[in-house]
Amino acid sequence: MEFRSPEFKTRAVHALHDANLQKALSNTKAGFVVKRAKAAEEMPEFEALRDTAAEIKNHVLANLDHYLEKYEAAVTAAGGHVHYATDAEDARRIILGICKKANAKRITKGKSMVSEEMSLNEALIGEGYEVVETDLGEYIIQLADEPPSHIIAPAIHKTKDQVADLFAAAHNKPRKTDRAELVAEAREVLREKYFTAEVGITGGNFLVAETGSSVIVTNEGNGDLTQTLAKVHIVTSGIERVIPSLDDLSVFLRILARSATGQETESYTTFSTGPRREGDIDGPEEYHVVLLDNGRSKMLGSRFQDMLRCIRCGACMNHCPVYGSIGGHAYGWVYPGPMGSVLTPLIKGMDGTYDLPNACTLNGRCKSVCPVRIPLPDLLREIRHNQFRQDMTPKRQKQALKLWRYVAERPKLYHFAERIGVRILASMANGKGKLRSLPFDPGWTGARDLPAPTGRTFLELWQAKRGDK
Amino acid sequence: MSDTPIKPRPRVGLFATCVMNAFRPSIGFASAKLLEDAGCHVSVPAAQTCCGQPGLNSGDEDSARALAKQVIEAFEEFDYVVGPSGSCMATIRHDYPNLFADMADWRKRAEALAAKSYELLSFLTDVMGVTEVDAEYKGTITYHDSCSGLRSMGVKGQPRQLLGSVKGLTIKEMEDTDVCCGFGGTFCVKYPEISEKMADDKLANAAATGADTLLGGDLGCLLHLAGRLRRKGSPVKVYHTAEVLAGLADGPSLGEENR
Amino acid sequence: MSSRDTIFKAIRQGLGRGPLDDAARKQLDARIANPPQHIRATVDDADLVARFAQRFESRSGTTERIASLADVPAAVAALAESYAIAPSAVVGTALGELAWPEGWQIDHGAATIDVMLGVSLAWRGIAETGSILMLSGPDRPITHNFVPETHVVVLPVEHIVRHYEDCWVALRERGQGAPRAMNFISGPSRTGDVEQTIELGAHGPRRMHVLILG
Numbered sequence: 001m002e003f004r005s006p007e008f009k010t011r012a013v014h015a016l017h018d019a020n021l022q023k024a025l026s027n028t029k030a031g032f033v034v035k036r037a038k039a040a041e042e043m044p045e046f047e048a049l050r051d052t053a054a055e056i057k058n059h060v061l062a063n064l065d066h067y068l069e070k071y072e073a074a075v076t077a078a079g080g081h082v083h084y085a086t087d088a089e090d091a092r093r094i095i096l097g098i099c100k101k102a103n104a105k106r107i108t109k110g111k112s113m114v115s116e117e118m119s120l121n122e123a124l125i126g127e128g129y130e131v132v133e134t135d136l137g138e139y140i141i142q143l144a145d146e147p148p149s150h151i152i153a154p155a156i157h158k159t160k161d162q163v164a165d166l167f168a169a170a171h172n173k174p175r176k177t178d179r180a181e182l183v184a185e186a187r188e189v190l191r192e193k194y195f196t197a198e199v200g201i202t203g204g205n206f207l208v209a210e211t212g213s214s215v216i217v218t219n220e221g222n223g224d225l226t227q228t229l230a231k232v233h234i235v236t237s238g239i240e241r242v243i244p245s246l247d248d249l250s251v252f253l254r255i256l257a258r259s260a261t262g263q264e265t266e267s268y269t270t271f272s273t274g275p276r277r278e279g280d281i282d283g284p285e286e287y288h289v290v291l292l293d294n295g296r297s298k299m300l301g302s303r304f305q306d307m308l309r310c311i312r313c314g315a316c317m318n319h320c321p322v323y324g325s326i327g328g329h330a331y332g333w334v335y336p337g338p339m340g341s342v343l344t345p346l347i348k349g350m351d352g353t354y355d356l357p358n359a360c361t362l363n364g365r366c367k368s369v370c371p372v373r374i375p376l377p378d379l380l381r382e383i384r385h386n387q388f389r390q391d392m393t394p395k396r397q398k399q400a401l402k403l404w405r406y407v408a409e410r411p412k413l414y415h416f417a418e419r420i421g422v423r424i425l426a427s428m429a430n431g432k433g434k435l436r437s438l439p440f441d442p443g444w445t446g447a448r449d450l451p452a453p454t455g456r457t458f459l460e461l462w463q464a465k466r467g468d469k
Numbered sequence: 470m471s472d473t474p475i476k477p478r479p480r481v482g483l484f485a486t487c488v489m490n491a492f493r494p495s496i497g498f499a500s501a502k503l504l505e506d507a508g509c510h511v512s513v514p515a516a517q518t519c520c521g522q523p524g525l526n527s528g529d530e531d532s533a534r535a536l537a538k539q540v541i542e543a544f545e546e547f548d549y550v551v552g553p554s555g556s557c558m559a560t561i562r563h564d565y566p567n568l569f570a571d572m573a574d575w576r577k578r579a580e581a582l583a584a585k586s587y588e589l590l591s592f593l594t595d596v597m598g599v600t601e602v603d604a605e606y607k608g609t610i611t612y613h614d615s616c617s618g619l620r621s622m623g624v625k626g627q628p629r630q631l632l633g634s635v636k637g638l639t640i641k642e643m644e645d646t647d648v649c650c651g652f653g654g655t656f657c658v659k660y661p662e663i664s665e666k667m668a669d670d671k672l673a674n675a676a677a678t679g680a681d682t683l684l685g686g687d688l689g690c691l692l693h694l695a696g697r698l699r700r701k702g703s704p705v706k707v708y709h710t711a712e713v714l715a716g717l718a719d720g721p722s723l724g725e726e727n728r
Numbered sequence: 729m730s731s732r733d734t735i736f737k738a739i740r741q742g743l744g745r746g747p748l749d750d751a752a753r754k755q756l757d758a759r760i761a762n763p764p765q766h767i768r769a770t771v772d773d774a775d776l777v778a779r780f781a782q783r784f785e786s787r788s789g790t791t792e793r794i795a796s797l798a799d800v801p802a803a804v805a806a807l808a809e810s811y812a813i814a815p816s817a818v819v820g821t822a823l824g825e826l827a828w829p830e831g832w833q834i835d836h837g838a839a840t841i842d843v844m845l846g847v848s849l850a851w852r853g854i855a856e857t858g859s860i861l862m863l864s865g866p867d868r869p870i871t872h873n874f875v876p877e878t879h880v881v882v883l884p885v886e887h888i889v890r891h892y893e894d895c896w897v898a899l900r901e902r903g904q905g906a907p908r909a910m911n912f913i914s915g916p917s918r919t920g921d922v923e924q925t926i927e928l929g930a931h932g933p934r935r936m937h938v939l940i941l942g
Contacts, residue, residue: 009660012660012662012663013662016662016663016666024923027923027924028924029645030924031920031924032924043769044770045767045768045769045770048767049766049767052766052767056766062743063748063752063756064739064743065736065739065740065743065747065748066748066752066753066756067756068736068739070756070757070760074905077905078905078906078908083731084730084731084732084734084735085731086731086734086735090731134931135921136919136921136922136930136931137919137921140921140922153920153921153924154921155921155922156924158922159923160922160923163922179922179923179925179927180927182922183919183922183927183929183930184929186930187929187930187931190931191841191931192841194931195840195841208906209760210760210763211905211906212905212906213906213910219917219918219919219920219930220917220918220919220921220930220931220932221874221917221930221931221932221933222930222931222932224870224873224874224911224932225874225875225931225932228870228871228874228909229871239735239739244756244759244760244763245759245760245763245896246763246892246896246899247763247764247765247766247893247896248763248764248766249892250766250768250891250892250893250896251766251767253892253912254768254769261920263787264783264786264857264914265857265859265912265914266914267787267913267914267915267916267917267918267932268911268912268913268914268917268932269859269911269912269914270909270910270911270912271906271909271910271911272908272909273905273906273907273908273909273910274908275908276908277864277865277907277908279865279866280864280865280866280869280908281837281838281866281869282838282839282864282869282870282871283864283870283908283909291735293731293734293735293738297735297738297739297741297742298738298742299742300738300739300742300743301741301742301743301744302742305742321648321649321651321667321670322660322663322667325663325666325667325670326663355660358656358659358660359656359659359660359663360653360656361616361649361651361652361653361654361656361667362526362616362653362654362656363616363617363620363648363649363653364616364617364620364621365616365620365647365648365649367620368620381525381526381528384526384527384528385528385530386528387528388527388528388529388530389528393527393528393529397527397655398529401523401524401527401529401532402532404519404523404524404532405524405529405532405535405536407518408487408518408519408521408536408539409518409535409536409539411515411516411517411518411539414518414519415515415518418487418490418491421491422491422492431726431727432726433699433721433724433725433726433727434696434699434724434725434726436700442658443657443658443659443661444657444658444661444696445696446661446662446665447661447662447664447665447668447697447700448665448668448693448696448697448699448700449696449697449699449700449724450692450696450724451492451692451695451696451699451707451723451724452492452724453491453492453493454492454493454494454495456494457490457491457494458485458489458490458493458494458496458497458498458513459485459490459513459515461494461497461498462485462494462497462498462501462513463513463515466513
């Protein structure tokens with residue numbers, strides 16, 4: 001996937017003026033936020049489950065090597081193959097190899113953000129394969145030739161009318177505007193693809209070490225058709241997604257859907273364990289799991305380890321007012337919103353990702369809904385610290401911070417300066433109570449006035465009245 | 470000596486946030502009045518400046534640490550540190566101890582200070598047991614939950630409870646009252662367009678209540694929102710909650726012309 | 729060095745240790761063999777069948793009570809008639825020999841693209857969420873669960889359990905490890921991908937009907 005995070009600022013402003021996008025984003029609240037709140041409220045155990053989920057993930061991370069070995073052994077025992085990929089290129093090489101061996105022409109894909117990390121579609125298409133995204137949202141944006149803008153609702157930025165245009169152009173059928181008709185049309189078009197694809201690629205929400213199962217949690221059933229009807233099933237997942245046992249999984253099943261869509265459960269929770277067994281009359285003949293590292297192992301033991309608990313539910317972005325204002329594309333890579341603003345600099349590097357952790361008000365709403373209690377604002381602030389240490393903070397801001405510190409460390413100078421400052425601003429306001437512009441404006445008065453100070457600082461008034469020292 | 474233990478008036482160091490000190494002294498006086506009415510002895514140490522949050526949130530931990538030390542030294546003698554801001558007080562309460570992870574002495578002092586640091590209104594209700602105030606405000610208000618106060622300091626019911634006792638005042642809750650207003654410290658100048666959009670969302674929700682007054686507990690958010698309201702020519706008044714509770718909301722509201 | 733070795737080395741480096749010793753491994757394996765019992769959703773309903781039906785129906789599924797396996801064909805036929813579905817279905821042999829009404833075409837093979845109706849035997853029903861658990865096998869083709877537009881599932885009441893965890897216990901008692909495929913299905917296929925408004929029948933069955941048996 002193209003890396004456009006360096007353009008964050010311009011793309012964010014562009015997004016703010018995109019009427020279709022703004023209309024689409026306004027559905028997020030009713031679609032996700034309200035439902036999640038209701039789901040959480042209706043389940044008395046929800047908060048305790050969040051604690052447990054975080055504990056399980058911490059336990060796994062501390063013993064990740066062992067659980068990966070157990071998982072791998074169980075997959076192998078079931079006749080499947082586990083492949084490890086250090087980075088995106090490694091993963092592409094592995095998957096292209098499997099597809100070539102399978103003599104594939106057509107490849108169906110269920111939604112997988114890890115495959116976006118791998119830039120897999122571009123690689124497969126480059127090698128001449130037909131790649132068909134089957135999740136409705138992914139299908140829509142594939143037709144639009146756009147990347148996903150949300151990790152569980154990839155086409156959340158598209159309006160119904162835009163979908164209608166895309167379908168009419170791609171399907172050579174009369175333009176439909178009824179939502180149900182649009183869904184039915186996609187169903188019909190994609191059905192044939194499932195039955196004729198040689199390879200089906202899906203993600204993996206969880207990997208169960210106990211059984212060697214990969215688990216996907218979906219609503220549409222496209223993942224099931226993708227992986228059941230193709231001859232070869234390839235699972236793409238991250239190395240951190242393994243969990244010990246089915247009993248551990250139960251905890252995540254109870255929080256994932258509630259956090260993501262506010263559902264008690266999604267329609268389908270599907271476990272895949274190896275290829276078709278003796279006597280089976282359906283199911284894939286080959287089963288491969290490609291486990292991607294891509295910077296994850298580096299987070300272990302670092303101040304960012306908590307990020308590896310992420311189960312990709314999307315709650316953080318659904319509740320992020322910045323995401324809600326600009327949508328996912330402005331973030332410029334696979335993962336948008338709060339979790340993406342942590343992951344992108346860690347995976348893609350600090351270059352070109354400066355804005356991501358900074359375009360955040362640290363309001364903490366993401367943290368308050370994260371099902372595995374990732375302290376996202378703290379991690380974002382931690383990245384800012386790294387940027388500062390690596391001298392990436394803009395010079396002007398650094399100078400301002402330096403000056404602020406110099407003055408603030410000297411209370412007498414500080415209070416003297418504040419007294420002068422408030423007098424100047426008050427006289428500039430000239431009784432109007434506000435300032436419409438400022439000399440050396442750092443960016444305040446573009447869209448707002450500055451309420452003017454009254455002319456005296458609190459401390460000087462207090463000392464005059466009370467003589468406190 | 471008496472056998473009855475006399476509860477001494479708790480000695481409170483009032484943390485005069487840098488924005489309040491410069492822009493809105495009446496919030497400081499309102500805080501002092503509310504604290505004194507609740508039976509506290511209030512001092513305002515002259516050695517205080519800034520809590521260090523600008524550095525902390527911009528990646529400059531060293532500067533945050535230097536200023537934190539200064540705050541600790543200025544305030545550790547008091548029984549409590551109280552400030553009319555969820556944001557600054559959350560920095561003291563939650564961030565100071567972490568800033569000194571590798572300095573045992575300072576960490577101990579930071580933790581001691583953190584443990585007695587409170588946002589003003591929650592201090593009044595939760596520690597001092599205040600349930601009502603003697604004040605009057607003629608108007609309909611809507612209250613914006615500033616994020617740090619709400620999520621880091623647990624400020625939610627307290628201001629509403631106290632506002633409920635103000636004569637003449639009606640509270641109308643807005644939609645998404647717990648969603649960030651787009652201030653976010655330096656965020657509002659680094660990403661002014663996003664900040665503007667968030668302010669407009671917030672103000673649309675506030676306007677939908679029909680309230681004539683917008684209240685909140687963090688002056689940063691209020692300067693931002695009042696600035697946006699003034700720019701748009703809206704007549705909605707903006708005050709800090711403490712000003713209303715102390716009966717000091719009779720002067721011009723934030724950004725309003727002198728009357 | 730293989731990618732696998734590189735990754736394992738990096739993991740251990742990150743964790744600041746070498747490979748775990750035998751004692752630690754044994755402990756972790758014991759945790760898998762004897763998994764901790766975590767907090768569950770409270771399901772204190774006395775009537776699990778009612779709870780199952782109520783939860784399943786909350787997601788646009790439908791249910792019907794039947795007395796015996798022999799009632800399945802008539803129930804399926806009635807449903808087919810009400811939705812104008814042709815008298816043809818894929819049926820897993822796990823349901824045994826059923827006496828289908830005259831004119832019905834029954835296929836026990838994998839579902840092909842034109843199949844409109846599937847009839848399957850559930851392995852368990854979960855009262856907590858109103859979900860059914862399907863296992864794959866020669867007598868339970870997995871395509872029956874996803875390809876047909878209408879999916880009818882037979883769920884014996886004695887197989888309705890309280891929680892997910894009850895399924896794990898039953899699976900472990902069954903032995904043989906996990907089946908190739910295992911699906912919790914909680915209602916018809918749905919999507920919210922067009923303007924976050926739910927539509928049924930995205931790719932999988934548009935209709936799901938559970939025949940609660942017994």
